[in-house]
Amino acid sequence: MIDRIIGGQVVDSLKKFPVVCIIGPRQVGKTTLAKHIAKNSLKKKWLYLDLELHDDISRLTDPSAFLQAHEDHCVIIDEVQRQKNLFPLMRALVDKHRIPGRFILLGSATPELIHDSTESLAGRISYKELAPFNITEVEKKSAMEIHWLKGGFPLAYLDRNNNTRFEWTENFIRTYIERDLPMLGSPANPILMRKMLQMLSHLHGQVWNASYISKSLEITAPTVRTYLSFLENSFLINMLQPYHFNIKKRLVKAPKIYFRDSGILHYLHGLQTKIQLFSNPLLGHSWEGYVIEQIKQLAGTQNEMFFYRTHRGTECDLVITRNGKPVAAIEIKFTSAPKISEGLKISIEDLRTPKNYIIIPTENDYSIQKEIRVCDLKTFLKKYLSNL
Numbered sequence: 030m031i032d033r034i035i036g037g038q039v040v041d042s043l044k045k046f047p048v049v050c051i052i053g054p055r056q057v058g059k060t061t062l063a064k065h066i067a068k069n070s071l072k073k074k075w076l077y078l079d080l081e082l083h084d085d086i087s088r089l090t091d092p093s094a095f096l097q098a099h100e101d102h103c104v105i106i107d108e109v110q111r112q113k114n115l116f117p118l119m120r121a122l123v124d125k126h127r128i129p130g131r132f133i134l135l136g137s138a139t140p141e142l143i144h145d146s147t148e149s150l151a152g153r154i155s156y157k158e159l160a161p162f163n164i165t166e167v168e169k170k171s172a173m174e175i176h177w178l179k180g181g182f183p184l185a186y187l188d189r190n191n192n193t194r195f196e197w198t199e200n201f202i203r204t205y206i207e208r209d210l211p212m213l214g215s216p217a218n219p220i221l222m223r224k225m226l227q228m229l230s231h232l233h234g235q236v237w238n239a240s241y242i243s244k245s246l247e248i249t250a251p252t253v254r255t256y257l258s259f260l261e262n263s264f265l266i267n268m269l270q271p272y273h274f275n276i277k278k279r280l281v282k283a284p285k286i287y288f289r290d291s292g293i294l295h296y297l298h299g300l301q302t303k304i305q306l307f308s309n310p311l312l313g314h315s316w317e318g319y320v321i322e323q324i325k326q327l328a329g330t331q332n333e334m335f336f337y338r339t340h341r342g343t344e345c346d347l348v349i350t351r352n353g354k355p356v357a358a359i360e361i362k363f364t365s366a367p368k369i370s371e372g373l374k375i376s377i378e379d380l381r382t383p384k385n386y387i388i389i390p391t392e393n394d395y396s397i398q399k400e401i402r403v404c405d406l407k408t409f410l411k412k413y414l415s416n417l
Contacts, residue, residue: 031166031183033062034327035157040070042155043103043130047123050109050134050146053159054264055209056201058183059135062159063105071130075103080111092118100126109136109146110213116149123153137213137263160264160326161290162186165410173390173406177319178303180292191301198296202226205265215259221246225256229266229286230297234314236338237268237283257286264289269321272335272348272355272380281338287318294318316363317346320388320406324349324359327410332356332417337376345376349417355380356417365391367403377401384417 035051039062042049051059060079067075076099078085089095092115096104100122109115119132134146134154146154161181164173179186179194182201188194206222217225228242239250239257246253260266268284288294294315300306306315325334328349337345337358347359358380360373367387377385377400385401386409394404394412404413 030061030065031162031170033058033159034163034166035159036062036066039063039066039133039157042157043071043133045129046153046155047127047129048119048132048134048150048154049130050136050154050156051159052136052156054137054161054182055205056182056184057159057161057264059159060107061183063107063133063135067103067105067133071103073103073130074101075105077105078107080106080108086112089115093122096122100131103130103133105133105135107135109134113145116146120149120153123150127153137209160322161292163326163410164323164407165327168407174303177291177316178295178300178306180290180295182290182292185292194292195296195301198293202293202296205263209263210259213259213263215256217256217259221248222256225253226260227297229260230288230294232286233288233294233311234317235285236281237286265293267318267322267325269334269336269347272337272350274380281340285336287321289322291315291319291322313363316390317361320361321347323406323410324414327414337380339379342372343375343379344372345380348376348380348382351417355382357384357386358382359385360387362387362389364389365393367397369398369401373401384413386413 039049039051051063053059064077078088080086089112096118106115123131162176162183163181164176167176167186176186184197185194188197207219210217210222224246225242228245239253243250243253257266261268265288267287267289269287270284271281295306298309298311300309306312324347328334331351333350335348335350337348345358346361348355349357349359358373358376360370367389383400387397387401387403388406388409389403390405392405394408395402397403
């Protein structure tokens with residue numbers, strides 16, 4: 030069992046809220062985490078139900094009677110989005126016997142699921158997102174380059190065989206586009222969605238252009254945006270929005286697109302080894318997306334993340350804001366000897382950020398200029414992110 034960062038947060042929420050919902054993509058470790066917490070941190074009996082199993086579905090033929098009969102348990106309900114009719118019932122049961130830690134719900138965070146559960150359980154539920162392994166969770170198991178290459182999905186990361194790791198990733202993608210997305214309401218057929226994922230992998234780290242995708246797939250731009258929203262809401266894609274503020278410069282207004290898991294991105298490009306990755310033109314964009322995702326997982330709700338770019342080409346890879354105010358500008362470079370780019374200088378002048386960083390892959394931590402620091406990713410995550 031690899032300790033997960035949100036584990037302590039889930040335990041704390043179970044002491045305060047009757048219902049805790051752990052959301053995240055399939056096979057990210059939600060079930061493992063919930064059972065581990067139930068076994069080791071709960072001071073009460075617990076029960077696990079998987080709504081993909083016929084036997085467990087049968088146990089909920091009369092859900093009111095079953096759940097009332099186990100009101101002294103913490104009931105873990107997996108794939109809860111399959112029976113959203115349970116939410117009003119849980120509200121009634123919680124209001125009748127309100128104690129912390131009655132239910133742990135596991136599921137995918139579609140807007141509909143969040144809306145339905147929040148509407149029924151407002152004030153009674155806490156949400157926690159479980160992402161693939163963060164580098165700070167697995168740094169003692171392997172070098173950062175291995176985590177970056179394989180990605181953070183547990184079964185892919187822990188697999189030492191490149192061929193079986195790629196086989197797992199292929200099965201994950203096939204299940205994702207043939208089963209998960211249709212279940213979440215996506216209207217795209219699997220063949221079209223597979224083509225779209227392949228095309229998006231070549232746009233990783235670039236400004237989104239819906240018309241380019243729509244022309245290539247021969248579908249309308251609004252349809253492309255609809256499909257993209259399903260990919261984003263099901264945790265596969267991150268759309269990094271541009272930062273805007275009231276200046277005279279013309280700013281890029283389209284978001285940048287990133288695959289959240291570097292292992293899936295590398296699979297779509299056929300990159301099995303470090304040698305293949307390091308010799309591929311994707312290298313810089315892959316490193317950029319990897320760093321952004323690792324920061325995103327730990328940034329907390331108090332921080333928001335953007336990029337900054339003007340039409341004249343001034344660019345900053347990552348801008349972190351708090352309460353709408355920029356607090357840090359970050360440039361992400363795959364080099365061991367970084368230099369301060371003109372784009373970063375101008376971005377800092379425009380944004381007036383008090384703290385600024387250049388994040389590189391090799392272990393370093395030094396000031397390259399007043400208010401600009403060079404450091405490696407793990408140093409930034411552990412030393413500087415929480416102090417922004």
